Amino acid sequence: MDLTAFLIQVLNGVQYGFLLFLVASGLTLIFGIMGIINLAHGAFFMIGAYLAYSLTALVGNFFVAVLLGVFVMVAVGYLIERFAISFLYRRDHLYQVLLTYGLILVFNELQKIIWGTDFHSVPVPALLAGSVPLGSTQSYPIYRFFISLVCLAIAAGMYLVIARTRLGMMIRAGAWDREVVQTLGINIGRLFAIVFSLGAALAAFAGMIGAPVSSVYPGMGDQVLIISFVVVVIGGIGSVKGAFIGAMLIGLGDTFGKVLVPNLASFVVYALMAAVLLWRPQGLFGRGT
Amino acid sequence: MSARSESRLVSRPLVGLLGLAVVGFAIFPWLGGQYYVDLLMRVMILGIFAMSLDLLIGYTGLISFGHAAFFGLTGYVLVMVTPETGSISVWLALPACLIAAALVAAVIGWMSIRTSGIYFIMLTLALAQMLYYFFNDSTKYGGSDGTFIASRPSVSIGSLRLLDLGDRLTLYYVVLASMVGTFLLLMVLLRAPFGQVIQAIRANEARTRALGFAVQHYKLASFVIAGALAGFAGFLEATHTGIISPAHLSWHESGLVMIMVILGGMGTIYGAVLGAFILVFLQEFLQDMTEHWQLALGLIIIAVVLLLPKGVAGLPKQLAGTVGGRRQSRDAASVVEANDG
């Protein structure tokens, strides 16, 4: 593989990693702060993609559609938290797994009822539709650059919020020790609702901006879900920094795996995870057991 | 302590009910059509699979989300050992499958048991996925399409043919015997000191360790036994349907078997078979009703989690609210507290 090819694959891996980061960061916050295993997180990603499809068709402008979609998703996330997730706070992990698994089935089927079973594409917005030539044969779609830039901006924004604001302080404290946060008199119910809605919106946003490059089809949430769990476990539960590192690792590992060892590409991702966990069972940045 | 755990196992009226159920299974082929005989075989095989998971979830307190790995693995092992022409003897095929399942369970178990809580669940899930992709991405054994066994294992001693596993009725009774045998095996195991220790681990791990038991070893042993039994179920499944595919190892399969255990009532062993029965027939029934049956199934699962935490087997106790029932719910509460810590 020559240098240009290598760099292009790095670009591919990083872009994939960024999208994974968006989904995984929400998941890790929900785990870390609320102690909830949310299997339905992949469904949020899928709902985001379908929202992008429908709203773009409705409104005509992709960017407006995404903005609208985020608002819709925050509301949806809030409702789900109030009417389903809140029942799980005191329960065993087993029941969380099962209830959210039931939610996956419900969401997947609702999606088929509302949007049907066809494969859909979301057109890349005209503004970003071109390609930039890289190397002699290949061009890189401008839109993919855009995705990476947006994710980078969000990552920076998240860092600022978590490191510099009161909310961020509560989030960090909650991820470290949930009970202590409660004894400090912080309205834990409101914190949970905010965190869950934020997490859901992040996953949906990833689905929305990724839709033009990944297409929209039934069951698209399932694959992203498992990989996101891998990212969270590698990075450490509750750690957004860990989710970022983990997502980049997986993004690059998967991309290079496809090219270098195509028969073992997916296997590589899980082997990476197993290796990290053997070395540090709590993940790279997870708090020690 | 032993009196309380004994009350968790099978009481006398229950033995009667279970015996009746077995008789019911046994005479069914003479009453029902071919399609339902096949369906019941599926229920029984899934029952064995679910019982093995109940050992982990209901008794050892290990929530494994990758149990389907062992279920699917033995199907592939059977394909590997079955020759193109002729057939392999079951005396070779079955031990090969069980040993393979036990070995893989030992490796996965060793890696997973180092962690606990959410990490354990996720690690078992991810390791099972690893195995799934190993078979899905391979060029041998059909990749994502899966493959089929060329012939069923032969059951014979020397040149004397004992059973024809290709005959539906014969296989039905073999599966029935296997299910009953698995149940009895688990009952014996749980009554033995080994079983007492793993239940103690589930109730309060720190206390059990303080008592001097090598908790990690017991957990691993339990994991391996459960894995081998799940592999046994997988062997029967491959023999029954003749095909194997990576989907048998998928996390959806792991999720479904977990639901069977909870639906039927975890911590009872027989509840697992009940759960398998309910889920299979529920799917059948729902599929005939509407094409959106997955929606109904999802809602039912949610309802079960919210309303029937003890599953169907626990329903009498839940409704009765007797002294014994209240005492059991106090035990359950202390278990939950212990697990949250």
Place this chain on the structure above:
Amino acid sequence: MTATIFDPISRRTLLGTGAAAAGLATAGSIVPFRLAIGAQAKVRIGILLPYSGTYAMLGNAITDGLKLRLAEAGGKLGGREVEFVIVDSQMSVPKAPQNTQKLIAKEKVDFLVGPVHSGIAAAMAKIVGRAGNPIMIVPNAGSNAVTGPLCAPNIFRTSFSNWQPAYPGGKVMADDGHKTAVTIAWKYGAGIQMMAAGTSSFEKAGGKVVKDIQVPFPSVEFQANLSEIASLKPDAVFAFFSGGGAVKFVKDYAAAGLKEKIPLYGPGFLTEGVSMAQGAAAEGIKTTLHYADNLDNAANKAFRAGYKKMYGKEANVFSVQGYDTGSLLLIAMDAVKGDSGAKKAMIAAMEKAKIASPRGDISFSAAHNVVQDIYLRKVVKGHQNLMGVVAKQLVDPARGCRLT
């Protein structure tokens, strides 16, 4: 997809009609026994096709074609009314035996039509071939094994074997002057077999395949693979994808700037039924398939008009396959005048069948695979236009079939 009255009959409707039929049957029980059998009992056709997922379009098109053909014949097979029992295969191979058993043993269908996916076809063929009953017609799945080692007297295929449309494609690439190529397809039965066929003819004609890229099915993440193709710089690319995956691949291929530099070839599924969705990205792509939109024969003209009238959509090769399945069923049932129990006679009639299909004249080989012409097509403004015939009456080699 929005529901139209031309959708497959829902199970609820089926149960409703079944209940009504049962009611009528009871009411008619005073009618002599002889009249109650055969002539009035409906012919039950079991259908196992995907109506969800990446191949949903194929399942729907095949069903539409089949229903059109039967509607043209007055909705009757051999004088008897037709009843469909439809199961969504969901492209699930592990569920296939159960779904097949449900149709055969529980619903007791007279004919079985399906599937799309080659892996499911193998599972179905194993069960149906072993049972010898009912008659199964494969309207799409190209798995070589179905008319190979798994062939059986009661299994017919009205579509293609994976080898058939792909084999001539390799030579087309070589004839266009390309010396090196990269093959890329989904890694499952159909993809592997088609690429093998294309590779063998390409290399026989002097070309060389420098890399075979296999994408896990049904993944549609092609970015890493496209970058790899760009760095390998072959003369041409030979690809197989179908349905939703084909839409994505062709569009991504163009977005990566490869369309102008490295010409894309493949079996026709790459552009069939999806060229409208692919838009400009598909323009000019040459493919080989057993059908082209503007084939100039009477059957095709009537078929396309009838299809457009009934469904408001343009027909594609999958519709044709469903349509021809209907024709084959009609031939079988007409030969025995509606007596669906006379399996041997039906099979004999089907083996000798010659159908004037929209794709040209077709017949069946000893292995019960369709014998047909393969055409070269080019995408022009979203239509698959005929460029020529690359193989006449191509017979699949059917290696391993005991019927040959």
